[in-house]
Amino acid sequence: MTSENSTSHDTVQPRPVIGRLPKYAAGKPPAAIDGLQSYKLSSNENPLAPLPEVIEAIHAQLEINRYPDPLATKLRNALAGYLDVPAEDIVTGAGSLGALNQILATFAGQNEDGVPDEVVYAWRSFEAYPICIETAGASSVQVPLTADGRHDLDAMAAAVNENTSVILLCTPNNPTGPVLLSDEVEDFIAKVPSNVLIVIxxxxxxxxxxxxAVDGIESYRKHPNVVVLRTFSKAHGLANLRVGYSVSHPEITAYLRVAATPFTVSSLAEDAAVASLANIDKVVERVQSLVDERERVVAGLKALGWVFPETEGNFVWLPLGANSAEFAALAQGQALSVRGFANEGVRVSIGEVEGNTRFLDLCSKYPKGPGLS
Known part of the structure; x- marks a missing residue:
């Protein structure tokens, strides 16, 4: 029996780091407003359903009672043909985040001497990074973005020391949008010791x-310490199925497979991803329609006088600072959910045409947008 005077030592407690970690905040659903269709623009999801061929492949998968192929051989072979890389260089995971966790579990943590590895990355960037890094036992080294939302590669290179084991480069950067350029990444890699893993x-x-823009696959071909992360969640519209992968050289994949969680990609998800790759021309066409919408939104914001970072993702970043929560609340009032980052900015995903148009209308009426007098 536990007494009122019991201390925390009398109950099960997590590792101390857990209490220090930021909480991952998934994009909220939109509010239901009478007379308005709701649109979720808060999670960088693809608003388009998967291809009919993908839906057909999902329906055809009946062996739910069986474990999937732990190596996702069909998918890795399909990706090998699509990317022109050896299948042995591909390790699948539960989304690109799952693939990242495998990398961190393998190459970043606390060493036998008790000194933690350091993982260098730009900030703000993908909000799961610090959670994944510190859960693995490593230390975060956050390097502030430049004023225009880009990685400060010179400062990141200067942050590398003898304890650095991994560097994360997010391109396009989520949530701000700018992409890293090929030449600047090549220059950066040349400054980094070859025993430090660089994750693109x-x-x-x-x-x-x-x-x-940098092409991670080309960087991996040139540099044995480069790992590329990609996913089927965004362009292919398979976010719910959790299919991602990393591409790296055999001396890296051999270790990744030791730390990889078995059966992370289900047979259903594997078949869906293979079917999507088999119809890549249709996927590319759909992605282009979203890029066209992105360009329409960007042009609309610029016409309104808003100032924001250049974006190459399926989202835009509004550096609203202290006004971020207010703007997000106004969006909810218009049946739009957006992703606010307190006192920093608001990320808005490119969604359905009507939702994007309503977002632009909200921006036209909001007097505190960045760059507005």
Whole structure:
């Protein structure tokens, strides 16, 4: 029996780091407003349903009572043909986040001497990074973004020391949107010791249209310490099925497979991803329609006088600072959910045309937008 005077030592407690971790905040659903169709613009989801061929593949998968292939062989073979890389260089995971967790579990943590590895990354970036890094036992080294929402690669290189084990490069950067350029990444890699793993997180790669943007697969071909993260959640519209993967050289994948959680990609998810790759031309066409919408939204915001970072993802970043919560609440009042980051800004996903138009209308009436007098 527990007495009123019991201390925390009398109850089960998590590791101390858990109490210090930020909480991951998923995008909220939109409010239900009479007379208005609700639109969720808070989670960077693809608003388009998967291809009919993908739905058919999902319906055809009946062996739910069986464990999936732990190596996702069909998917890795399909990706090998699509990316022109060896299948052995691909390790699947539960989304790109699952693939990242495998990397961190393998290469970042606390060493036998008790000194934690350090993981260097830009901030603000993907909000799961600090959670994943510190859960793995490593230490976060956050390098502030530049004023225009870009990675400060010079400062990131300067932050590398003898304890650095992994560097994360998020391109396009979530939530701010800018993409890393090929030349600057090559220069950055040249400054980093070859025993430091460089992870290029390309969850939004299919939405990039900048011809000078870095291509993670090309970087991996050149550098044995580069790992690429990609996902089927965004462009392919399979977020609910959790299909991601990493691409790296055999001396890295051999260790990743030791730490990989078995059976993370279900047979249903694998078949869906394979079917989507088999119809990649249709996927590309759909992605282009979302890029066109992104460009319409960007042009609309610029016409209103809003100032914000260049975006190559399926979202835009509004650097609203202290006004972020107010704007997010106003959006909810218009049956739009957006992703607010307290005192920093608001990320708005590119969604259905009507939802995007309503968002632009809200911006036209909001007097405190960045750049407005």
């Amino acid at each position: 997180d390309e969850a939004y790669q299919e939405f990039v249209r900048n011809e000078n």
